[in-house]
Amino acid sequence: MNASEEYEIMIGNHAAAYACKGAKVQVVAAYPITPQSPVVEKISYFIESGELNARMVRVESEQSALVACVAASATGVRTYTATSSHGLMLMYEILCWAAGNRLPIVMNIATRAVGAPWSVWTDHQDAFTVRDTGWLQMFCEDNQEIYDTNLQAFRIAEDPCVYVPTLVSYDGYILSHTFMPVRLEPQSRIDDFIPPLKHHLNLGDMNVVKGVCPVTTPHVVKREEGTAPGYYEFRYSLQRAMEHSIEKVVEVHDLFAEKFGRSYGNGIYKAYKMEDADIVIFAVGSVASESRLVIDKLRAKGIKIGLISLKLFRPFPAKHLREVFKDIKTVVVFDRDVGYGYEGILFTELKSALYQLKNRPFIKGYIVGLGGRDVKADDLINGVLRTIELEKKNEYVEQTEFIGLKLDELDFLKKGGKVENGR
Amino acid sequence: MTEEKDYQKILASVQKPVEGEAGKTGSWSTIKPKINLDKCIVAKMEKNVCHFCWLYCPEPIITRTIPPRILYDYCKGCGICVEVCPHKAIEMVEESEL
Structure with missing residues (x-):
């Protein structure tokens, strides 16, 4: 064959x-x-x-x-x-x-x-x-x-x-x-x-179903037939699992x-050109695959950049990510999502995982490609370059930044522009 | 083999219904279902057929017996058994008529 x-x-x-x-x-x-x-x-x-x-x-x-x-x-x-x-x-x-x-x-x-x-x-x-x-x-x-x-x-x-x-x-x-x-x-x-x-x-066989208390109470129920955990114990167990x-x-x-014979990083994340990287892109799915192109382009310009494409999002592999990022200088997170009222969800999660590090990297998050807006390599490159600039100035931007917005193409936003479909 | 951890033992809350778990809920309603055994197909055929009332009773306080019996101490009088009985053998009556 x-x-x-x-x-x-x-x-x-x-x-x-x-x-x-x-x-x-x-x-x-x-x-x-x-x-x-x-x-x-x-x-x-x-x-x-x-x-x-x-x-x-x-x-x-x-x-x-x-x-x-x-x-x-x-x-x-x-x-x-x-x-x-x-x-x-x-x-x-x-x-x-x-x-x-x-x-x-x-x-x-x-x-x-x-x-x-x-x-x-x-x-x-x-x-x-x-x-x-x-x-x-x-x-x-x-x-x-x-x-x-x-x-x-x-x-x-x-x-x-x-x-x-x-x-x-x-x-x-x-x-x-x-x-x-x-x-x-x-x-x-x-x-x-x-x-x-x-x-x-196996609910197909009701004879083997052990029943103690049909309502899961806040407390542990003890009966002659046995002991039933409370809601708290069940939820603790889920978290531990x-x-x-x-x-x-x-x-x-x-x-x-x-x-x-096929592997995907270590099953938790996929590392791309991370060996000597001091700046790293963190993303999932389509944004991560587009980032691979970005890594190649920026490496050609002499920037030591790598990618961590997250595969396992829950449970969140905080320990593994701390190990990866412990010696990294700069991290750029691209979120194709928003935790509305705060920032990109991956961004929040990664920062939380890295909090325990002694030398935390400079970290910056961007929103990209909501609702299928094309995520272009150049957009991501701009995000990386801007992050490098911000890091030099040690500047933290409070407001969420959206890459690839086309507000300039909306005529009605311009002075004297005609309102069409904006409101 | 390593010891089984607690999170491997506390899995799903799967329970059988227990009689009277919430007390004698039969006092919740003054009208109750009453089975007319002349019409009930289980009683007439003396076989485990139909049993829709047992299947649909949400409590469940209708027995899967020949004939089916209603445990009035716990029946909340919802009337679902009346609706689902294909032989119209169950009707809601005042408690005094039971």
């Missing part, structure tokens, strides 16, 4: 679907939303053609989709769904239920801006908005990474040391609808990699790399 036969050309959404087929998911429930829909359309095709033995549950909304997944997962089966933007927002309540019950559901987000105004194009606002629900969160930079990360996600989520639902995000359109070569692995090798699900729950799952993410990534 020659190299070209081992690869198939496909969009990112289909790479996600092929991974689900490889993982032999048993129940899928989803509701169509741009740009996610081709994922479940493809899975539906696999089921109808007999290539995948799974049940597709058709529902009337994303909230119901995740409810169906929660219910299915609670009977002990491998469960998957995918969504974007407003669909994810509608799932919010159930995201908390899935995490609180430690259900190892895997979900893809084809990232998309959240309205208003209405947009179907990419940014990372939707994925970051569900940061605190208790799901593991990973980001991808290309279609092969979507396929590989999804395979890893099932194994990570279902590990008895973890049992935490997992989100794998990739940029809408930029990956979801872009054709790239993807190497699909043989079923037997995937079966070796992902063991059958050993769930901690998240903290410890970092080790499992690395372990599963390394196993994957050994077995299939």
Whole structure:
């Protein structure tokens, strides 16, 4: 078999679907939303053609989709769904239920801006908005990474040391609808990699359900039948599991790399030209992949710059990032999202992680590419150069800075300009 | 094998319903469902068929027995069983008529 036969050309959404087929998911429930829909359309095709033995549950909304997944997962089966933007927002309540019950559901987000105004194009606002629900969160930079990360996600989520639902995000359109070569692995090798699900729950058999107290109280309940934890103990347990799952993410990534010969940094972040870097770009997804070009261009000008492309966003790998940034002079964070009223979300997170360092780097955050505005290499270069200038002056800018805004093209902002669509 | 950690043991809050968890909630309402055994298909066929009332009762205080019984000490009188009974065998009556 020659190299070209081992690869198939496909969009990112289909790479996600092929991974689900490889993982032999048993129940899928989803509701169509741009740009996610081709994922479940493809899975539906696999089921109808007999290539995948799974049940597709058709529902009337994303909230119901995740409810169906929660219910299915609670009977002990491998469960998957995918969504974007407003669909994810509608799932919010159930995201908390899935995490609180430690259900190892895997979900893809084809990232998309959240309205208003209405947009179907990419940014990372939707994925970051569900940061605190208790799901593991990973980001991808290309279609092969979507396929590989999804395979890893099932194994990570279902590990008895973890049992935490997992989100794998990739940029809408930029990956979801872009054709790239993807190497699909043989079923037997995937079966070796992902063991059958050993769930901690099986509601299919009510006889094995230990019941003590139907209401989870603020306190621990003691009865003749046994002792039930309070809400506090359950939530403590979720946090501990998240903290410890970092080790499992690395372990599963390394196993994957050994077995299939493809690796993504250390499974937590991907470093690019970091060996002698004293200035570093920190970003995820599409912004990180565009930054690679920026690194090459700036290195050609003699600037010692590198990239840390974050793969694992939750749990946030603070310890690992402190290790990376401990000797770095300057950090530039590009956020394709805003924590409204404050600043970019990645920016906040990284600063918080680096607080413990003795010699903290000069760090500056920018907002880029909201609602699919093209993130150009030159925009990012301007951000880096401005940061270098600010660092020389040791100047801290309080206001959030947006790169790539086109206010100058809005005629009605000019003196005597005609108001058209601005208000 | 390493010792199982606490976070690996405290997983999902999965519980069976317990009778009277919130006290005798039967005092919440003055009208109650009453099963007419002449119409109830479970009672008539003496088989475990239907049982919609048991399935839909949110408390649940209807037994999956032949015939089904309603535990009035805890019935809040919501009337869902009346709505779902395909044989119209359940009606809401004043407590004094039970």
